[in-house]
Amino acid sequence: MSASDHLIPVVVSNVVEVNPIIKRFEFKHVNGDELPAFSGGAHIVVEMLDDGTKRKNPYSLMSSPFERDQYAISVRRDDTGRGGSKFMHEQVRPGMQMKISAPVNLFALDLRARKHLMIAGGIGITPFIAQMAQADKLGVPFELHYAARSVSQAAYMDSLADRFGDHVSCYCDDQGESVDLETLLSNQPLGTHVYVCGPKGMIERVVQTATSLGWPAAHVHFEHFLAPPVGEPFEVHLAKAGIDITVGAEQSLLEAVEASGTPINCMCRGGACGQCETVVVACDGEIMHNDHWLDEEQRAAKQRIMPCVSRFRGKRLELDL
Amino acid sequence: MGPATMSESLIEESILSRPTYGTLKIVPGLAHYFLADASGAECVIRVVQELPRDMMEKVHILYVPTPGEAALITSLYALGAKRFEHFPTIEEAVAKLGDWLSDAKMGSQLYLAGTEGLVGQGVAKGEECGLDHTAVQCEHRGSLARRVQCVHCKTMIEDVTTQPVKCPSCDLLLLVRDHYSRRLAAFQGVCINAEDPSEEIEIKEVFK
Numbered sequence: 001m002s003a004s005d006h007l008i009p010v011v012v013s014n015v016v017e018v019n020p021i022i023k024r025f026e027f028k029h030v031n032g033d034e035l036p037a038f039s040g041g042a043h044i045v046v047e048m049l050d051d052g053t054k055r056k057n058p059y060s061l062m063s064s065p066f067e068r069d070q071y072a073i074s075v076r077r078d079d080t081g082r083g084g085s086k087f088m089h090e091q092v093r094p095g096m097q098m099k100i101s102a103p104v105n106l107f108a109l110d111l112r113a114r115k116h117l118m119i120a121g122g123i124g125i126t127p128f129i130a131q132m133a134q135a136d137k138l139g140v141p142f143e144l145h146y147a148a149r150s151v152s153q154a155a156y157m158d159s160l161a162d163r164f165g166d167h168v169s170c171y172c173d174d175q176g177e178s179v180d181l182e183t184l185l186s187n188q189p190l191g192t193h194v195y196v197c198g199p200k201g202m203i204e205r206v207v208q209t210a211t212s213l214g215w216p217a218a219h220v221h222f223e224h225f226l227a228p229p230v231g232e233p234f235e236v237h238l239a240k241a242g243i244d245i246t247v248g249a250e251q252s253l254l255e256a257v258e259a260s261g262t263p264i265n266c267m268c269r270g271g272a273c274g275q276c277e278t279v280v281v282a283c284d285g286e287i288m289h290n291d292h293w294l295d296e297e298q299r300a301a302k303q304r305i306m307p308c309v310s311r312f313r314g315k316r317l318e319l320d321l
Numbered sequence: 322m323g324p325a326t327m328s329e330s331l332i333e334e335s336i337l338s339r340p341t342y343g344t345l346k347i348v349p350g351l352a353h354y355f356l357a358d359a360s361g362a363e364c365v366i367r368v369v370q371e372l373p374r375d376m377m378e379k380v381h382i383l384y385v386p387t388p389g390e391a392a393l394i395t396s397l398y399a400l401g402a403k404r405f406e407h408f409p410t411i412e413e414a415v416a417k418l419g420d421w422l423s424d425a426k427m428g429s430q431l432y433l434a435g436t437e438g439l440v441g442q443g444v445a446k447g448e449e450c451g452l453d454h455t456a457v458q459c460e461h462r463g464s465l466a467r468r469v470q471c472v473h474c475k476t477m478i479e480d481v482t483t484q485p486v487k488c489p490s491c492d493l494l495l496l497v498r499d500h501y502s503r504r505l506a507a508f509q510g511v512c513i514n515a516e517d518p519s520e521e522i523e524i525k526e527v528f529k
Contacts (some may be wrong), residue, residue, distance in 0.1 A: 114451050120440060164495075185427070185428070186351060186426060186428065187426060188426055188427040188449035189425075189426065189427070189451070190371065190425050190426065190427060190429065190452055191427075191450075191451025191452075192427050192451050194427075210427075210428075211349070212349055213349070213350070213351050213427070213428040214349045214350030214428035214429070214430055214456070215427050215428055215429075215456070216352055216453035216455040216456050218453055218455060219427065219453055
């Protein structure tokens with residue numbers, strides 16, 4: 001059983017072109033019902049029916065957790081990806097009916113924090129928009145440091161600066177601006193928690209700087225959704241179901257398992273939550289572990305795989321499904 | 322319990338609530354705060370004297386000497402920390418620690434060494450100031466005397482060495498449990514003869 005088994009029927013209530021590469025999509029329940037409650041940092045999985053291919057991609061909710069009549073997400077177009085963001089940008093229009101999962105939060109604010117320090121890179125801004133609405137209402141000190149490639153690509157930068165004033169600092173690469181992490185992370189009061197969402201390199205720099213300055217791991221939070229990578233098609237044998245399936249070049253193993261009607265647990269669909277961890281019965285070849293879940297030892301052992309993002313190359317892969 | 326060579330502490334394994342302690346070791350940090358009493362002073366000296374000179378700018382030491390003792394004060398002072406202060410009581414030293422930590426930044430590390438009363442009150446102050454428990458290291462040295470809270474009248478009884486102990490405030494005879502409150506930095510003392518207050522129970526010296 002997984003969150004995406006119980007999908008909520010929604011209607012696309014609005015599509016807004018934020019800038020040339022980012023669009024915002026707003027959803028309302030088809031019956032006008034209240035949508036499930038969530039906290040800042042939560043994501044939903046959006047089901048896309050694209051000409052026979054079913055995709056389910058996770059997107060962070062950016063709307064306020066205190067407004068339940070609609071959800072909003074922002075999608076950055078990635079023309080080199082598997083086609084999910086392209087589908088959202090090209091096919092999804094106001095009035096269209098879609099299905100979404102209930103929200104799941106793998107990037108929640110730690111409510112014990114005396115201060116929330118948020119660091120966003122590019123489209124990684126979205127979970128923080130919901131979190132800032134929450135922190136603002138709770139009256140907990142917070143600070144956002146938002147870096148983007150260029151002024152034209154910095155989605156919501158102006159509106160956030162207007163809405164949250166001094167709480168927001170902005171940096172644009174093309175203006176030669178960047179976050180001085182060493183100074184920033186050296187001047188936070190005890191009890192501060194830091195949150196980072198953005199490109200892999202940015203997450204690594206924040207985690208590394210905080211760790212070297214002596215920040216406890218429990219005070220450093222990050223979210224890095226992986227889009228399932230594209231790759232060569234491969235065959236998989238599902239031992240319990242007794243069937244062979246083919247994973248297409250732009251399909252994830254998880255999607256192929258789901259398409260075969262075989263039950264499988266999952267939640268984030270981005271290699272972070274651990275729900276879809278599956279036992280490998282036999283493996284003659286190489287597993288491309290793309291997740292953030294298994295450790296080095298588990299990867300080398302080839303006895304576990306995360307079907308949401310990982311792939312296979314070789315003679316035979318047999319899974320306990 | 323680890324092997325005896327790991328620590329001088331004589332604490333026996335018990336319920337999960339009963340704290341156990343480690344051995345101080347310097348970890349990366351923006352600032353290093355130390356609090357020790359006379360039994361823990363040698364732990365502070367051991368780790369701080371290994372530090373390179375330029376790191377002493379980050380070191381802050383608070384000390385509670387035994388009355389009349391001066392040699393360890395001299396040794397601790399000679400380490401050359403950015404700040405070194407000593408106080409006659411744990412309470413005053415812990416209050417000063419609170420003052421220091423209220424200005425401290427993320428990345429600060431707290432090191433506590435000595436008797437359980439001092440260590441426990443240092444842990445509680447660190448938590449109150451927003452320090453994560455993983456940024457606090459403790460090394461137990463010296464007496465096993467316990468700080469006990471009478472759960473009935475809430476009186477704090479310092480330096481308890483006997484089992485049971487009589488509460489100086491409400492006169493109940495208390496069983497000193499291994500059940501420990503991190504918030505209060507105290508073991509829980511519960512009436513041992515509530516069913517029959519006339520029952521005589523031998524008081525033995527057990528926490529030495």
